[in-house]
Amino acid sequence: MTVPFKTVSESQTILTELMIPTYSNFGGKIHGGILLSLMDKVAYVTASKHYGGYCVTVAVDGVEFINPVEVGQLVSLKSSINYVGKSSMIVGIRVEALYPKTGIISHTNSSYFTMVAKNDANETDIVPGLILENETEIRRFYEGLHLKIMSKQKREMLKSDFSHLSVDEIKNLLLNEKCQVSF
Numbered sequence: 001m002t003v004p005f006k007t008v009s010e011s012q013t014i015l016t017e018l019m020i021p022t023y024s025n026f027g028g029k030i031h032g033g034i035l036l037s038l039m040d041k042v043a044y045v046t047a048s049k050h051y052g053g054y055c056v057t058v059a060v061d062g063v064e065f066i067n068p069v070e071v072g073q074l075v076s077l078k079s080s081i082n083y084v085g086k087s088s089m090i091v092g093i094r095v096e097a098l099y100p101k102t103g104i105i106s107h108t109n110s111s112y113f114t115m116v117a118k119n120d121a122n123e124t125d126i127v128p129g130l131i132l133e134n135e136t137e138i139r140r141f142y143e144g145l146h147l148k149i150m151s152k153q154k155r156e157m158l159k160s161d162f163s164h165l166s167v168d169e170i171k172n173l174l175l176n177e178k179c180q181v182s183f
């Protein structure tokens with residue numbers, strides 16, 4: 001069976017939501033968790049459109065909140081498939097907040113959600129390839145390939161628990177850090 005290919009624009013999605021008072025924290029700003037939930041939703045929509053079925057979220061990279069979001073702002077999440085592997089897809093999401101009264105738009109954050117396609121038997125499934133139609137799409141695909149490699153290295157590093165170092169070696173490496181070793 002030949003693997004089908006799809007363009008990036010076929011699954012590109014924009015989700016816009018009004019920030020209401022129940023989304024805010026004690027400081028009056030919108031909870032980061034609300035934005036994460038919206039990002040997960042738009043990542044699912046984008047990935048499931050590209051795959052043509054059910055997908056799961058596997059990993060989230062690069063979530064940094066650059067500017068706070070306020071009640072009354074319209075938050076738009078722009079997402080597209082940046083990279084596809086065998087069963088995984090990296091969805092790039094740009095979040096912007098708009099004050100409708102002033103028309104001022106602020107960039108809230110950009111992040112990358114790795115989604116994996118699952119078939120009806122809940123097994124990972126092969127996703128369509130990606131047709132890259134411009135320079136930006138080629139750059140994003142290449143960036144996605146590196147993100148996949150780097151996140152694999154990060155997982156392996158964390159799994160290793162730095163067991164190749166003795167506790168005394170670690171103590172020395174932490175001398176300039178803000179901690180006190182009490183044993």
Ligand SMILES: CC(C)(COP(=O)(O)OP(=O)(O)OC[C@H]1O[C@@H](n2cnc3c(N)ncnc32)[C@H](O)[C@@H]1OP(=O)(O)O)[C@@H](O)C(=O)NCCC(=O)NCCS
Binds near residue numbers: 056058086087114155
């Ligand atoms: C994600 C999952 C399918 C991976 O299963 P697995 O048996 O390890 O499958 P594989 O090792 O073949 O990985 C499948 C793909 O996921 C990618 N992947 C697996 N773990 C990953 C991670 N932590 N970060 C990024 N990508 C990951 C692999 O690189 C692979 O990509 P490719 O097919 O494009 O090469 C499985 O762990 C799962 O179902 N997790 C639960 C997901 C879920 O329920 N999410 C909702 C959270 S509430």
